[in-house]
Amino acid sequence: MTPQIHAEGLRKRYGDAYALDGFDLSVPAGTLCGLLGPNGAGKTTAVRVLSTLLRHDGGVARVAGFDVATEPAKVRSAIGLVGQQAAVDEILSGRQNLILFGRLHHLGRAEATRRADDLLERFDLADTGSKPVSAYSGGMRRRLDLAASLLAAPQVLFLDEPTTGLDPRSRLEVWRAVRSLVADGTTVLLTTQYLEEADRLADRISLVEHGRVIAEGSPAELKGSLGATRIELVLTDPDALGSAAGLLARVTGAEPVTEELRVSAAAEPSMLADVVRELAAAELSFADVALRHPTLDEVFLELTGVAR
Amino acid sequence: MRWAIEDGWTLTQRYLAQLARRPARLVGVVAFPILMVLIFAYLLGGGMSVPGGGSYREFLMPGMFAMTMAFGLSGTMIAVVDDTGKGVTDRFRSLPMAPSAVFTGRVAADLVNAALALAVLIGCGLAVGWRPHGSLGETLAALGLLLLLRTALVWAGIYLGLLTSDPSMVSLAQTLEFPFGFLSGAFVATSTMPAWLGTVAEWNPLSSTVTATRVLFGNPGAAGTSWVSSHAVPMAVVWPLVLLAVFVPLSVRRYGRLGN
Numbered sequence: 022m023t024p025q026i027h028a029e030g031l032r033k034r035y036g037d038a039y040a041l042d043g044f045d046l047s048v049p050a051g052t053l054c055g056l057l058g059p060n061g062a063g064k065t066t067a068v069r070v071l072s073t074l075l076r077h078d079g080g081v082a083r084v085a086g087f088d089v090a091t092e093p094a095k096v097r098s099a100i101g102l103v104g105q106q107a108a109v110d111e112i113l114s115g116r117q118n119l120i121l122f123g124r125l126h127h128l129g130r131a132e133a134t135r136r137a138d139d140l141l142e143r144f145d146l147a148d149t150g151s152k153p154v155s156a157y158s159g160g161m162r163r164r165l166d167l168a169a170s171l172l173a174a175p176q177v178l179f180l181d182e183p184t185t186g187l188d189p190r191s192r193l194e195v196w197r198a199v200r201s202l203v204a205d206g207t208t209v210l211l212t213t214q215y216l217e218e219a220d221r222l223a224d225r226i227s228l229v230e231h232g233r234v235i236a237e238g239s240p241a242e243l244k245g246s247l248g249a250t251r252i253e254l255v256l257t258d259p260d261a262l263g264s265a266a267g268l269l270a271r272v273t274g275a276e277p278v279t280e281e282l283r284v285s286a287a288a289e290p291s292m293l294a295d296v297v298r299e300l301a302a303a304e305l306s307f308a309d310v311a312l313r314h315p316t317l318d319e320v321f322l323e324l325t326g327v328a329r
Numbered sequence: 330m331r332w333a334i335e336d337g338w339t340l341t342q343r344y345l346a347q348l349a350r351r352p353a354r355l356v357g358v359v360a361f362p363i364l365m366v367l368i369f370a371y372l373l374g375g376g377m378s379v380p381g382g383g384s385y386r387e388f389l390m391p392g393m394f395a396m397t398m399a400f401g402l403s404g405t406m407i408a409v410v411d412d413t414g415k416g417v418t419d420r421f422r423s424l425p426m427a428p429s430a431v432f433t434g435r436v437a438a439d440l441v442n443a444a445l446a447l448a449v450l451i452g453c454g455l456a457v458g459w460r461p462h463g464s465l466g467e468t469l470a471a472l473g474l475l476l477l478l479r480t481a482l483v484w485a486g487i488y489l490g491l492l493t494s495d496p497s498m499v500s501l502a503q504t505l506e507f508p509f510g511f512l513s514g515a516f517v518a519t520s521t522m523p524a525w526l527g528t529v530a531e532w533n534p535l536s537s538t539v540t541a542t543r544v545l546f547g548n549p550g551a552a553g554t555s556w557v558s559s560h561a562v563p564m565a566v567v568w569p570l571v572l573l574a575v576f577v578p579l580s581v582r583r584y585g586r587l588g589n
Contacts, residue, residue: 072423075588098425108416111346125338129330153350169420233565 024073025050025085025177032079033066033232035295041077042067042232044211048225050176053199053209055223057216057321064212065105068153071210074281084109086312101170101178105185108169109154114143116166119172126173134174139167144198160191167198178202180211184218194236196222217316226317230325236324243320252296253285255309265307267314268299285313333427345441359449362397364392366450367518368458380518383549390421390450390459391471391542392515397446397477399510399535401554402486403503405439408522409490410499422587432580436483442540443479447472462547471545474565478538481569483523484576491583515539519549519558531557541565 026048034039041063046053055062057098057192059217065311069075071084073093082089093208109118116137123133141150144164154162163183170178184192213219220240228236228243254265259270261286268278269286272295277286288296293312300307308329348354370379370386379388412418421431424563461468468583489502512520513528513535519527530536531553553559 068589074419074422076586094425098421100423102423104416104419106416108420110343110347110417111415112350114345114350116347121339121425122420125421125430127425173425178410239430278509323429327358 023086024048026054026083026210028067028071028080028082030080031067031070031077031082033063033070033075033077035138039107039232041070041080044080044229044233046227046234048210049210050208051203051206052212052224053203053222055226055227056210056212057214057219057226057317058212058229060214062229063145064229065181066232067229068102068179068210069211072100072179073097074102076232080105098173099176101173101175103166103170103178103180103183105181105195107166107282108160109162109165110285111155113162114151114153115146115157117171118154124171128172136172140171144168145194155319160187160194163187163191164198167195171202175207177208177210180209182212182214184213184215189258216321220317228321236320240317244315245318246320250288250290251313251315252288252293253283253309253313254296254307255299256282256284257306261305263270264303265300265305268303268305269296272296272299282308288312333433334427336426336430337437338513340430341437341441344438345436348441350361355442357446358401358581359446361400362393362450363453364398365452366393366406366457369393379550380520380548384458386454386458387460388518388550389449389516390454390457390541391546392445392539393546394512394542395402395456395478395513395535395539396510396515397450398443398475398538400441400506401446401479402482402489402515403506404442405435405486406490406499406502408439409487410494412493413491415494415585418587422431422584429581431576431584432484435487436480439483439486440476440479444477447475453534458511461547463545466544467547471542473526474541474562477566477569478534479570481534481576484573484580487573488576491587509533509535513582514540514550514558520554523583528555531555534572537561537564537568552586554565558575 024047026046028046030042031041031044032039035156044063044067047324050252052169053166056067058064066075070077071082073089076090086299089096089098112120119137119140120133123136124130128136141147145180145192146164146168147220148163149157149161154165156205157165167183184195186194199209211222223240226238226240229236252269254269255263256262259282262279264282269284272292273286273288275286276283290312299312300310330576371390373387374389377385379385513533514530515535519536520529522530537557540551540553540558546561553561557564
């Protein structure tokens, strides 16, 4: 199957600096790809090039089968875009906004109205549909923005940090909406700074730094690339650190790392029961004992070399 | 082509819907010129003399009409900066709509605004004693020239609005509207200014429209001695066309390259 989003060697220069510098990406139809990276890595530039808002200086990009440079109008008919701000008219009502954008999608008045009402219902905005957007909460605006991007049932949806600045409940609502879109076959490219968001939503993640993709894989693969699981102990008494470290080393056969009241070592999940048994036998008091997977944060920091 | 017109109309309707939700906006558009009419007619007008004689209020109103058209520029700029700042312009650019509609919609919306403001001002002028003395055709031609000037300045406002995302630039534009408005024959005869300044004022595009409408309305103070003021009516067509020839291509080019 040909990818719905395909970029090869994309370059975008601003003055002397390259915002995109050999950016490669391939997103199969019906999947969600997360672009993860720090501020200024080039995520937003990539989305703006792929959604025809910016012209690139080199490389090729195809979206929904069309070249973004030579067939921008066809690309625009196939995509939806949710930018970093809620791009809606504050003075008009939510319903008026959706009808406006629907008509600009050339839906026709009756069809635009019908789609607007469907989407208001779906995004839980039916009750507030006739109120001006200026009275909406941040989460409601975001949902309206997302609804506006879905008016023409796009094949490809670009979401540029869709949950930045949202409270946890609104974030969950957006996540649920995005998941159901992907389940319905929409291809989604989502940029985020939140590792948890990428972890929860993405089929594949591309880590972006300095305008190119530095690592790519499923969330599990990326986390697996950092090695095994770890067992971590949190003690209550600093004097017991030495004996706890010895105990961990004996059970896991790995070199333990201590940090304040914590001591951890690479381990197989099955070793956890042994550790707990040994702790009880040694009568060491502890606050917590846990089996931990590497987080995407650790993967990210490891690959980008920010912290180490 | 069909979509260019339909999309333009859709965006005009957007503005009309905004107006319906915030009618107070119109009050702002017309309150300032009304106040200016009252200030100039009643506070300052006593000290004003019209060259060649005649009523100062009759002299003043064409100036007020033209100045209101000119001061609409910052309103256009505000609307454009607002849309760009909120990402609405980016949304338009990512839609399969006709790109020209963003411009035609803006021009149509601002002309609706200008026509409403003009209607209120005409009422205000009639109330303070101003009258159009020309034929119906001349009166309509004068109104046409005013809206033509406004159209040219809408495009200037669009271009300036696309040039910046900084709201403080709008304040700067609002401030610069004053010398543009006052360094003209709108409120006083240019013959009362120092010679060189009078020449600058006469070549101000606003002055051509002011003088041309004085001629067409049959209001006093239209008689000019210089070439530009004695050719005011053709110049009131030429100036806006020159402005359009500059700002239409600039705006279209800028819109296509936004963010690049």
